[in-house]
Amino acid sequence: MMNKRENIKQSKRCVIKIGSALLTNDGSGLNRGGIATWVEQISALRKSGVEVVLVSSGAVAEGMCRLGIKKRPETIHELQAAAAVGQMGLIQSYESAFSKYELHTAQVLLTHDDLSNRQRYLNARNTVRSLLALGVIPIINENDTVVTDEIRFGDNDTLAALVANLIEADYLLILTDQNGLFDRNPREHADAKLITEASANDNSLAAMASGGAGTFGRGGMATKVSAAKLASRSGASTLIAAGKESNIISRLFEGEAVGTLLYAEQSPVAARKQWLAGHLQIQGQLTIDDGAVNKLRDSGSSLLAVGVREVQGNFSRGEIVSCVNLIGDEVARGLVNYSAQDVMKIKGKASKDIESILGYVDDAELIHRDNLVLI
Numbered sequence: 548m549m550n551k552r553e554n555i556k557q558s559k560r561c562v563i564k565i566g567s568a569l570l571t572n573d574g575s576g577l578n579r580g581g582i583a584t585w586v587e588q589i590s591a592l593r594k595s596g597v598e599v600v601l602v603s604s605g606a607v608a609e610g611m612c613r614l615g616i617k618k619r620p621e622t623i624h625e626l627q628a629a630a631a632v633g634q635m636g637l638i639q640s641y642e643s644a645f646s647k648y649e650l651h652t653a654q655v656l657l658t659h660d661d662l663s664n665r666q667r668y669l670n671a672r673n674t675v676r677s678l679l680a681l682g683v684i685p686i687i688n689e690n691d692t693v694v695t696d697e698i699r700f701g702d703n704d705t706l707a708a709l710v711a712n713l714i715e716a717d718y719l720l721i722l723t724d725q726n727g728l729f730d731r732n733p734r735e736h737a738d739a740k741l742i743t744e745a746s747a748n749d750n751s752l753a754a755m756a757s758g759g760a761g762t763f764g765r766g767g768m769a770t771k772v773s774a775a776k777l778a779s780r781s782g783a784s785t786l787i788a789a790g791k792e793s794n795i796i797s798r799l800f801e802g803e804a805v806g807t808l809l810y811a812e813q814s815p816v817a818a819r820k821q822w823l824a825g826h827l828q829i830q831g832q833l834t835i836d837d838g839a840v841n842k843l844r845d846s847g848s849s850l851l852a853v854g855v856r857e858v859q860g861n862f863s864r865g866e867i868v869s870c871v872n873l874i875g876d877e878v879a880r881g882l883v884n885y886s887a888q889d890v891m892k893i894k895g896k897a898s899k900d901i902e903s904i905l906g907y908v909d910d911a912e913l914i915h916r917d918n919l920v921l922i
Contacts, residue, residue: 551744551784551810552802558717560598560679561800562783563589564707568724569790570605570637576612577605581790582640585722588796589684590648597800598679600714602687602707603641609633634688641686651683656690662709666865672713679714708774712781715815719778720799721771722790727807728768730755747779747809775809782815784808820920823867823880831860831868831887833913840872843879843921849912850881850919852901855894862887864909870919881919884910 565585572578593599607626610633611619620626638654645652655675661667678685689706704721711719725733726741733739745752752772768787775785788795788806798805835843839854850870862868863886870879885893885905890913893901902908 551808552804554784555718555786555800556802558597558800560600560714560716561592561718561720562600562602562707562711562714562716563720563722563796564602564703565604565722565790566703566724567604567608569722570603571608571612577609577636577640579640579644583644585790585796586641586644586648588794590645590650592796592800593650593682593684594648600675600679600685600687600710600716601641602703602710603637604688604703605637606630606633606688609636637688638686645684651681653678653683653685655685655687657687657706657710658690662713666863668713669865675710675714702770704770704774705777708777708783708785711778711783715781716778716783719774719783719785720796721774721785721787722795723768723771723787724789724791725768725787726789726792727787727805728752728755728772728809742807743804744808744810746812747775747785748812749809752809772809779809779811779813782811782813782817784810823882823918823920828867829869829880830866831858831862831883833858833868833870833883833890834873834875835870835878836873839870840878843870843919847916849916850879850914851898851911852885852890852893852896852913853898855890855913858887858890858894860887868914870914877922879914879919879921881914883914884912 569581570578589599589601607619607629610629610631611617613632613636614629616629620629638652642652655671657671661671675685687706687710689703707719707721710716728742729739730742731739742752742755753769771787775787778785786799786806786808788799792798792805795805833850833855834857835850835854836856839850842848842854843850856873860868862883864884865882867880868883869877870881871877883890889905893904896904898911901911
């Protein structure tokens with residue numbers, strides 16, 4: 548049986564996140580030597596057939612260096628200004644480094660709303676997947692210059708995990724200034740032991756992840772453990788490793804036992820459905836008849852318009868809705884293929900009649916079974 552480390556050799560798509568401390572030499576400007584090394588390894592990985600999305604920290608840190616700011620700004624507008632300045636140098640460095648390997652890059656800036664609003668989520672996913680299909684390396688960062696909700700997803704570890712969900716990556720690789728996850732803080736305990744392998748859903752990991760981030764970063768080891776758990780919801784396993792180790796990316800993807808592997812225990816489909824069940828806002832409600840309830844529960848079927856009795860809410864295509872039975876008990880949730888206005892017109896109707904009623908047909912199903920989870 549193939550061990551969990553060997554599984555990475557079968558990876559087809561991954562997200563690689565590089566932290567601020569690595570990218571900025573702990574604050575002394577961009578680590579261009581490090582960038583060149585990581586880009587060389589990522590380029591080799593891409594040319595071997597693995598699709599790679601890069602989530603890069605460092606915009607605020609690089610802006611601070613360019614502006615001569617020693618302490619991380621506390622106000623949002625100062626953070627935004629530093630990010631705007633730093634983003635220029637950061638992307639220029641990546642573009643220059645990847646061009647040596649005849650690879651194109653694309654800058655993708657995201658906010659939390661882009662990944663919590665389902666329609667924008669789908670647009671972002673389609674854009675990133677299109678870039679990957681064209682052989683481009685998407686370089687993703689938070690859109691620091693425009694967000695106002697305390698400027699953050701929280702940290703780029705969380706952003707990287709959400710991107711892994713977004714593109715249904717096989718692996719999330721987090722490069723940091725530590726060798727991996729230890730059972731205790733290695734900076735305070737000389738006898739701390741490296742955790743080489745564990746389940747991403749092991750609740751004891753949070754207690755092991757102690758210590759905060761440095762001056763230039765926001766995420767400590769705790770955010771990496773949290774990110775691994777988040778990534779596992781869509782079936783992605785997480786590797787945490789020291790970015791300054793020689794050929795670290797290549798070694799990890801060859802299955803070498805370095806760093807910490809936090810593996811996903813669920814299959815991608817099961818994990819995706821768990822994510823649908825618990826981690827998206829419900830935008831509306833469909834009351835469905837007993838026949839539809841039985842079809843969903845007993846046959847694993849999709850939800851068709853013919854089974855819908857009532858519609859509540861003002862949802863759009865691609866948003867999550869709750870499905871309740873005739874007495875109001877929730878039986879399922881899923882991503883709806885038509886807006887509330889259109890569902891009002893086609894409820895109780897056969898799928899073959901959708902086009903004549905609406906003037907178009909996107910899908911025969913109101914909610915496809917792959918995008919539906921029983922509650």
